[in-house]
Amino acid sequence: MPADLAVIGLGHLGLPLAQAAVTAGIDTVGYDPDPRPYAELRAGRSPVEGALTASEVRRMLSGGFRPTTDAAELGRVRTAVICSPTPLGPDRTVDLTALGDAARALASRLRPHTTVLLESAVPPGTTETFLRPLLEEGSGLVAGRDFHLACSPGRLDPGNRTRTLANTPKVIGGLTPACTESAAAFYGRLTDKVVRARGPREAEMTKVLETNFRHVNIALVNEMAVLCHDLGVDFWDVIRCAETKPFGFQPFRPGPGVGGHGVPVDPGCPPHGGRASGHPLRMVSLAQEINDRMPSYVIQRCATLLNEHGKSVRGARVLLLGVTYKPDTADQEAAPAREIATRLMDMGAQIGFHDPHVLDWRVRERPVPRADSLYEAAAAADLTVLLQQHRTYDLQGLAVKAQLLLDTRGATPAGAAHRL
Structure with missing residues (x-):
């Protein structure tokens, strides 16, 4: 028909x-x-x-x-x-x-x-x-x-x-x-x-600009988040203040990595043997390098927090909250949660997860235990890591129940958890 x-x-x-x-x-x-x-x-x-x-x-x-x-x-x-x-x-x-x-x-x-x-x-x-x-x-x-x-x-x-x-x-x-x-x-x-x-090239390049704009700006705030943690500066408060500027600034927020379907593209490195422009976008390459490091940084912060509380990653019970790439959706495309879980498992941690939009989650083709009762799981875990800020999460309540909470999204009330 x-x-x-x-x-x-x-x-x-x-x-x-x-x-x-x-x-x-x-x-x-x-x-x-x-x-x-x-x-x-x-x-x-x-x-x-x-x-x-x-x-x-x-x-x-x-x-x-x-x-x-x-x-x-x-x-x-x-x-x-x-x-x-x-x-x-x-x-x-x-x-x-x-x-x-x-x-x-x-x-x-x-x-x-x-x-x-x-x-x-x-x-x-x-x-x-x-x-x-x-x-x-x-x-x-x-x-x-x-x-x-x-x-x-x-x-x-x-x-x-x-x-x-x-x-x-x-x-x-x-x-x-x-x-x-x-x-x-x-x-x-x-x-x-x-x-x-x-023409077609201008339309194609529009998508490249939009995607790279997102990745470059996320890389900037990711790098600043690491710096501010080392300096003892509350970067989330810095963003809150900066976004009051009514011109010349657009707020982006750091996180445990960058997911989604829009991948950064360098038009100077075309596929299938096409002719290169001779002018690779160095900023895009650097942004990808910075964003790719964020899961490792999260692991480092997890290990440090556990160590400061007299515990080792090996044998620790770690609960991951939110395994999708963006809030309030089930889409897991390129979400950093899987890499973070893999690395923690390699270090000997016992991983569990909770996500209101994901009922079954697998890492290395193996099912990861899903928490039925969120508060009970957070109370039992040695470390709870917020990877995605879903609307249904009561973060203040979680901060009270969790033994140790690492917030990679800056979503918890100030002072309620350890922030990225």
Whole structure:
């Protein structure tokens, strides 16, 4: 059955997009070569933690959304949006393998006048030098003449019920002005505001700037948090004071590491043997180095606190609170909790966890015991470590119950716990 839209890649980008499209009355098919998302969605469950609730998935299905693993469906749509994952590889460059597979699956079925949009986070130049050739070679069609091609990087904030696709401006950069307008016509059905970039590279670089802005600023406050602890300065009070400045300052807060789907990207180190710019972003590389050190710093603080109270890490009962990458969501993408748990286990600690959004948590494929009674677990643990500040946590009560509490988020009342 033909559809207006195909969403390729049913992950953290594709699922919310498909949901918005179905809500807007767009006949939508969701394609993913992995059979697991198909099976989960057909069963009424979200295949991605924190992306959609079960009730939202059921509403999508009742609204006509059709998940599929059959690539033939891609040849029957007017618009195709590629939302394939683009993680960092071992060499810290973006891995475009899934994007390439999606492009080849679409190309062999691409029809004239189709609009192809790329939402995946990619280095500048990917739409023109990587995606375009695959689509043209596989279809025999020419981008900008026979079909429209544009980039519109995803701008989602998982778990944020205030900022949705509908009220978040959508940046679009087309291969030609006609490509941009075709993309704008599609996204205009989903969002209140469309922002036209000069071209695909400008749209791609917008995502790079937004992501790197976050990582660089988090690195700054992480480094200052370590310095202020050594100097005996309350850095959380420093931030409180600094954020009263009505201009020239935006508050960021330190933590045990940086998680999330937006990974820092250095456009000077392109993937798949692309041409380097010759100007790597040294600040981005340094920010990543600083943020990558934070789990180790948390371990160091844990060991020091235990030692100051006459205990060793080996044999200590450590309770980790909040194992997701951001508050009030089940999304665990790149959360520092797993690395912290792994290192504590290597040092001989007995690890337990509590998270209101995560019922089952595994480290090295082994289940970690989940605390049923939070207060009782905190009272029994030698050390409780707050890694994520979920809204349901009564931090003042936890500070009273816990034998020893390390707050890596600065969320507890002043003087109630040891802060990062």
